[in-house]
Amino acid sequence: MSKANLLDRRQVVSTLLANRKNVVAIGGLGASTNDMCAAGDHARNFYLWGGMGGAAMIGLGLALAQPKLPVLVITGDGEMLMGMGSLATIGLQKPANLSIAVLDNEAYGETGGQTSHTSAAADLVGIARACGIIDSRAATTMAEVEAFAKAVHDLSAGPRFANVKIDSAGLERILPTRDGTYIVNRIRADLGFQPI
Amino acid sequence: MHARADAADTAPNWPDDIFATLQRFDVRQVPYVPDAGHSKLIQRVLDSSTMRGIALTTEEEGVALLAGAWAGGQRGVLLMQSSGVGNCINMLSLIPILRFPFLTLVTMRGEWGEFNPWQVPMGSTTQGVFELSGVKVLRASHAAEVPAVLEAAAAQAYNALTPTAVLLSQRLIGAKVFTK
Numbered sequence: 001m002s003k004a005n006l007l008d009r010r011q012v013v014s015t016l017l018a019n020r021k022n023v024v025a026i027g028g029l030g031a032s033t034n035d036m037c038a039a040g041d042h043a044r045n046f047y048l049w050g051g052m053g054g055a056a057m058i059g060l061g062l063a064l065a066q067p068k069l070p071v072l073v074i075t076g077d078g079e080m081l082m083g084m085g086s087l088a089t090i091g092l093q094k095p096a097n098l099s100i101a102v103l104d105n106e107a108y109g110e111t112g113g114q115t116s117h118t119s120a121a122a123d124l125v126g127i128a129r130a131c132g133i134i135d136s137r138a139a140t141t142m143a144e145v146e147a148f149a150k151a152v153h154d155l156s157a158g159p160r161f162a163n164v165k166i167d168s169a170g171l172e173r174i175l176p177t178r179d180g181t182y183i184v185n186r187i188r189a190d191l192g193f194q195p196i
Numbered sequence: 197m198h199a200r201a202d203a204a205d206t207a208p209n210w211p212d213d214i215f216a217t218l219q220r221f222d223v224r225q226v227p228y229v230p231d232a233g234h235s236k237l238i239q240r241v242l243d244s245s246t247m248r249g250i251a252l253t254t255e256e257e258g259v260a261l262l263a264g265a266w267a268g269g270q271r272g273v274l275l276m277q278s279s280g281v282g283n284c285i286n287m288l289s290l291i292p293i294l295r296f297p298f299l300t301l302v303t304m305r306g307e308w309g310e311f312n313p314w315q316v317p318m319g320s321t322t323q324g325v326f327e328l329s330g331v332k333v334l335r336a337s338h339a340a341e342v343p344a345v346l347e348a349a350a351a352q353a354y355n356a357l358t359p360t361a362v363l364l365s366q367r368l369i370g371a372k373v374f375t376k
Contacts, residue, residue: 026264046267051290054260061264061272064225064248069268085253086260092251180293187267196357 006167007142009103013074014039015142016101016149021070023152024062024187027176028055028075030110032103036074037176043190047176047183053082056100060090063098063159066191070097070152077104077118077163084127090159091132098159099152100128105168113168128161135160210342210368211236214301215244217346218273221354223247223299225265225272227258233303233369234275255280256287259298266296271354274300278322278363279315288329291359298331299353300361309371319366326361337365 013035017025026046027033032055033047046062048055059073080087080102090098106119118124129136139145139162148162177183185195214237218226226241227250228234241249252258258274265272276284281302291298305312306319323333332352336345345362352358 024268046264050293051260051263051287053256054263054287054290057257057260058264058267060250061225061261061266061270062268063264064250065265065268065270083257083260086257088253089250089257180290181295184263184267184294184296188269191267191269193269196355 005140006165007140007145009035009105009166010038010171011142012101012103012145012164012166015145016072016074016152017042018149020044021153023070023072024066024191026055026059026062026071026073026075028073028079030076030079031171032075032079033176034174035103038174041176043186045176045183046187047178049178049180052079053086055079056083056086056090059098059100060086060093060095063095064093067095067097068155069191070099070155071095072152073098073100075100075102076109077102077106077116077124078108080124081117081122087128087131087133087161091128094132094159096158097155099148100133100159100161101148102161102163103166104163105166107168109168109170113170124163125161128163133159133161137162139164207236208339210336210339211240213343214346215240217343217350219244219246221350222271223273224270225250225261226275227252227261227272228275229255229258229277229280231275231277231303232372233277233364234301237301238275255283258300259284259287259290262298263290263294263296266294271297274298276300277303278305279318281322281325281361282318285325285329288331292330295357297354297357298359299349300331301364302361303364303369304366305372306366308366310366311371311374323363331359331361333361333363335363335365337367339368342368
């Protein structure tokens with residue numbers, strides 16, 4: 001069921017990736033990874049179909065390995081809640097090139113729309129900030145999403161976090177490739193690494 | 197049975213052997229959940245200019261981190277104790293799916309003179325959990341065999357993409373002594 005004044009997830013993700021340049025983007029398990037594909041397949045898209053709770057940590061590993069590249073994690077509230085400790089790990093490491101955007105529909109959309117902890121209690125913006133991610137924003141307008149998309153390219157001021165309140169309406173699934181080895185090796189090749 | 201060596205002047209040398217091997221294999225990211233048995237190695241890593249020690253809140257974070265590190269061109273190794281292996285189980289599914297080099301060094305509890313019964317169940321299933329999850333298990337029980345075991349483990353993990361866990365036995369580390 002859609003509510004008024006909430007953002008459209010596809011529009012949010014399209015905006016985050018519109019001028020992506022050299023961004024490596026990680027899409028968390030669930031609709032987020034589909035949204036990333038809907039915005040256009042890309043050699044630097046890291047689509048997750050599993051490993052729930054791991055998206056932010058994959059982002060951290062990439063960000064530390066490639067400090068001159070912007071790394072953007074796009075994931076859902078349920079996926080982020082499962083990996084909440086990783087916000088403390090990221091807050092400690094403070095990778096300046098890592099950004100995390102949570103698409104928060106306050107529900108587990110893939111499994112029947114059961115309400116998540118963000119619907120009534122958990123404040124991910126506050127959690128991220130309290131974990132040491134000082135630039136932690138609540139985004140409720142497209143202007144705020146656009147500002148965050150721009151900030152992703154600032155490699156001196158991260159890590160940063162944005163919680164974007166989105167509409168919970170179910171959308172047509174746009175499915176990315178689910179061949180994990182292909183996904184990783186395509187990113188590695190695009191970054192200039194040879195196969196083993 | 198021998199007690200765990202905690203004082204610096206009695207610290208064992210095998211962690212230095214491990215550090216040297218990791219350095220030779222160009223390991224760059226070292227996620228860890230602290231364990232007394234890993235304390236010397238963790239300190240070597242934190243003092244290193246080529247390796248980055250990354251403190252985790254739970255071990256599964258380290259599995260995901262190593263996947264990202266590999267996508268970005270770096271090798272890593274996960275340091276944990278046996279009780280942390282259970283925390284990793286679902287995240288271990290990333291390893292065959294993404295096919296990145298996975299090496300973990302696990303200090304064992306729940307065996308060889310253990311005092312704390314709460315360590316025994318997970319310590320007893322550590323090897324089985326790895327094997328069911330597709331991770332090959334090697335074990336070092338004596339300081340003298342640590343270099344050869346580490347060399348073999350690192351070689352198969354990084355050269356052949358064979359997911360590998362090295363269990364550093366409680367016999368090697370020494371059983372933790374609980375004093376009042």
